[in-house]
Amino acid sequence: MELILLTDIKTLGKKGDRVTVKDGYGRNLISKKQAALATAKAMNDLKLQKAHEEKQAEERLQSAQELAGKLAGLSITVKVKVGKDGKVFGSVSSKEIAEACKKQLNLDVDKKKLVLPEPIKETGKTVVPLKLHPQVTAELTVKVEAE
Secondary structure, eight states: OEEEESSOBTTTBOTTOEEEOOHHHHHHHHHTTSEEEOOHHHHHHHHHHHHHHHHHHHHHHHHHHHHHHHHTTOEEEEEEOBOTTSOBSSOBOHHHHHHHHHHHHOOOOOGGGBOOSSOBOSSEEEEEEEEEETTEEEEEEEEEEEO
């Protein structure tokens, strides 16, 4: 029996693969909605779905590259409370950096895309990488100043 997998199945293959299985196993997969019969219509639908997914992936890559181009060379300023010795009370987190981007640059940056190995705990300039897409990484300069 020829089937098209609708989900990843560890022993058979990935979603969208065309596989040949025994009839009983095939009926079981179909009843669990893990596979569909490999008819001409189903094959055409699969081809159209893959083309649509590729187009969406290309659009996401383009938008990430555009955002990286906008962020190139830009910097933001974050003001924090500082003690007598110049020590920062607390730290600057990715949430505060994302809010500063929204206020100062009018750019929506997801705080989860900011790659901070550890929170910023001192005044001065820090370059923060942003993982916008698996293939696109941008850098943003963050200036931490005393209030």
